[in-house]
Amino acid sequence: MTEPATHQKTPLKATIASWVGTTLEYYDFAVYATASSLVFNHIFFPKELSEGVALMLSLATLGVGYLVRPLGAFILGPLGDKFGRKFVMMLTLFGIGGCTFLIGCLPTFGDIGAAAPILLVIIRMIQGLSLSGEQAAAISMTLEHSPDHRRAFTTSFVTSGSAAGGLISTAVFIPFVALPQEQLMSWGWRVPFWLSAVVVIVAYVIRRTLEEPPAFFEVQAVEVKLSPLKQALQFHWVSIIRIALCAMIAGVSYLFATFSVGFATTGYKLDKPTMLWVPVLASLLALVYTPAAGLLADKIGRKAVFAIGAAGAAITTVPYLWAITVGNWPLIFVLGVICNGLFYSTANAAWPSFFAEMFPNRVRVSGLAVGTQIGFALSGAIAPVAATALAGADLHDWVGPSVFACVLGVLAVAAALTAKETGGQTLDEIDESKQSEREKAAVAAATVPA
Template sequence: MAGSPSAPSRRSIFAASFIGTSIEWYDYYIFGTAAALVFGTLFFPQFSSVAGTLAAFGTFAVGFIARPLGAAVIGHYGDRIGRKAMLVLTLLLTGGATALIGLLPTYAAIGVAAPLLLVLLRLLQGFGVGGEWGGAVLIATEHASPRRRAVYGSFAQFGVPIGVLTSNLAFLAVAGLPDESFVSWGWRIPFLLSVVLVVVGFVVRSRLQDAPEFEQVKAKRETSTVPFTELLRRHPRVLALASLASIAPPAVGYTVIVYMLSYGTTALDYERTTLLTLIMLSTVVWVATIVVAALLSDRFGSKRVFVIGALTAVIWPVPMFALVNTGSAGLAGLAFAVAAVVQGIMAGAQGGLFSEIFPVRVRYSGISIAYQVGGMVGGAITPLVATALFGATGSSTPIALYVTALSLLSLVAVFGLREGSARSAEQVPVR
């Protein structure tokens, strides 16, 4: 089918998966950065410093609560209508909400309506992101040959570190402003830039077609009537294990890219620009590790590589905090770089692994819900728990042990997943 609309080039698949996902994660992560740096002051000024930070992180967490709902709803239509249409929708939802946050009046201007609107827009942002990852992975892996699924699945995974990189670059560009200017208007610029990025992503994604693997199911009228119900009835074990396996990557990731910004600037007196720069540099290591892990996954198996990544996630949190606590920028950079390796190993394997464990008729819903439930537990709660633990104990050790415990859940769960079982059972021919 080469040259037909159903057989896009590897370059166009990469662009649709990677560029669109990068833009959406940029939108998502700038909220986390703003929550750590400025939202407590602007939208919750009536609280104490710690309570304001908790409120800002709570608003950040709201987006994660919406993500499983977005995964279920968008996954439903992705399994019934098609992957491409939903990818365009998620881009518009997330980008539109992000731009509106950049225009939002603060508490000083409109009172309690400001944090309420912030929460509403964060919910919309999270709803859109909820259906993004699954569609981006499938638009790539369903066009791939069996021996290249992990590499194709990693295209969407690049979007996470690139989103972190670009969001930190955007904030780094304005972080040097005087505090008064940064708090007044500088923080809005990264949010407003989303408008330009969404236009680029829309053009790229609108040119893509769904893969033959899905089109065959659709043509035979074998799509699931209610994918979520079918998942719960026929695949509850796989859904539960995949959700638990998805906890470790965001638990490690959000500890670094969100909580460390608050912890490092308030408890350890790191400069804001120093931490943003270190996190930004670590994303280069993250991307490189994803590439290596994806190649190894296609050679040795995605499950085996993911297990290695989850094991490193269990081991690393305690030494990571010990290095950051020295107050040395160099050692903090080392801590973040190794954390990036930890995340990259799991990210390089996850797309290929998850696309193999769910049947095609419920695959969009299955991998989306599992990924987002794991993200909610590992990503939404971790900055909140970390802030509360440090406030109660004055020590980072309980935080490190908490992240270790979450990662151990993922390590145990991934052993129960059977790689390739869904595709083998279906025997759906692929290119």
């Protein structure tokens, strides 16, 4: 085993690799979210279904990818702690990109009938499994390469990357949704999915030279016969539950990115290309603002910044959905950008360091992956479908979805307030403070003598 002292922190390289890789991988995942709200409800399900039911089924296929993510976290999280953060980051890259390319090749319901949505669901499940370890590995990699006084700032670039991916995917779709309906439904929607081949190549080139952080080598220098997953579940289950509840705030973002688009364009017949500019502008703000919110989390603490962002995102969803019902474009744009580009980005900037610092180094990827993916699975699978159901068969009710968004916000903020602030601690101090005496004894008992 190479001596840990020979390994140096490379915060800039780790941040760039995580940001660009996450940007490109979230392009793959976000492009599906856009298609599920605008296209798949028309081509993968029987035409006899009502518009509301077809949209709900289409969004349910999006949710399937989230439902399987906890299973992927149980597999990929321990791999990140045992074989390295980079190992998982490379593995998920090809899983997500390959699935996106295959979706672009799928025949539709008109071609093969019920087999089309079945194949779509299967590929979505594989993609969901792949994505479940991506952020946890990238966040851990960046956090452990970072200087202690800038951990929230550097890890905020991971979630800034997800905003960039969403921006690119939506922007790519805009010229295609402007095509005549027949062209969009026949071939236009496929092109953004096929572009994932370029995504995979670029991300691979960027990530292949990245080094594991020194802290990982320090842990690996001591052989312990105790699996990271078992250690995380046995000694850190409270943190895992807390993170799962906090991560429910992601449901507000899913409502914004998927449900609100279908709600506006299907329920209220608003112009599709114009509506897609709302998440584009929100993502543009998120790109420049998220790192600034990360700096704020380094100054005043992760917990406060996360709670402010989560509460604000939930509350501003209410007037945003109302603005859609009255077709007021200036209000739609302003409130949409404030909800997702400002408030949700505030929470999005703080949670990577906030959540990751709840675990010691040896189980960081495992605990972070399991906690976040349970929360993302619940919110991602339930939020768009529940909001669509609450909007009614004609997709005209904005009150039910608004109340639902506020409930998600209450859950996330309440859970966050139970956590201890770690912003003022070094990673070594966090590693020490997050291990109980029982855990230290269990690790010592399982340690293999040199």
